[in-house]
Amino acid sequence: MANKTISIGKTFMAGIWDENPVFRLLLGMCPTLAVTTAVKPSLTMGLSVIFVLVCSNVVVSLMRNLLKPHLRILMFTLSIATFVTIADLFLKAFMPIMSAELGPYLPLIIVNCLIICRAEACASKNGLFVSIIDAFGMGIGFTLVLCVLGGIRELLATGAIFEIPVMWENFVPWQAMRMPVGAFVTLGLMLGIVNLITGKKA
């Protein structure tokens, strides 16, 4: 029993640090770069991804014995597309402004490599419970990176976090941070820093 708890903790932590989807596996880069202009959209995106990831992992794990190999990917994408449609309609109904801001990037969760990769690598081989834990770990890891990146960009582009100003008075906003350049360069440097930290440990 003790062994089981350890492996569950390990699966969960793997998603957050050891196999962090963005830093380690370089998956799901498009939404990572596109929606992180501020913390709020990043958080919404992260939560939607967690929802879709958990649901799709559950479905894929439940039908893993019925799958034919060549139809696998198609079944994955179809079940993911269904849940993304649910998430999209939910956001449109309850958070119309946020939904407009995310625009096509929310439906683009369908082709987020992270979700398909987890369906393929984890859910289609493991039982229901492990799949759910794995989905939560990966989803939270993804959300954390999104929020950190969004935080850095929002802080430097507007001098505020969650739209509350925190920088000193004469702070000159870095316009470039709002543009694509800011996303690419910040993420590149973050990856570099993570490499530096893990390189020292080893």
Add this chain to the structure above:
Amino acid sequence: MDRVYMLMMAFASIVIVNNLVFTKFLGICPYLGVSGRIDMAFGMGLAVTFVVTLAGTFTWLIDHFVLIPYGLDVTRYICFILVIAGAVQLVEMYLRKIFPPLYESFGIFLPLITTNCAILGLCLFINLWSIDNFLEAVVLSFGAGIGFTLAICIMAGIRENLKTADVPESLKGAPITLITAGLLTLGFMGFAGMIK
């Protein structure tokens, strides 16, 4: 004449000004994954161009003649992804038959075109910009593919030279590629505002 001018403008805008990779962050995964060698990058670009032209055209047709008249908007994403998966299957079969070496060198990346955000992204953008002209939709889809090819080939060219550069240990690989991509987008931003 007006119409031809409009189509040319749409083409130029999607290739250079609104390039999907540089301004919309679409198709970043293959952009980082396959851009190691320039010949492979070019092949990938062509495959994506073909799929995106097919997918963009068909999704526009399906959207306008089936989904909207019958009020089936809810199933839009599912229909789009099915069309794209079908188009990729077509390209895969064609390549395996006609160019086996190219097929071998693509490996896993070929089926992954299905999950290339650039393709679904373009179909969604065509829907979002409410393009109601069939020719414009075709031109935009084709232009998006050419824009992707342009971006991935430029990147591959830079990365081939980057191999001999002295890069700090922790920035090697993906980080330096991302930073390079950032500088490239800065260059492409010079075109912004040229065309709407």
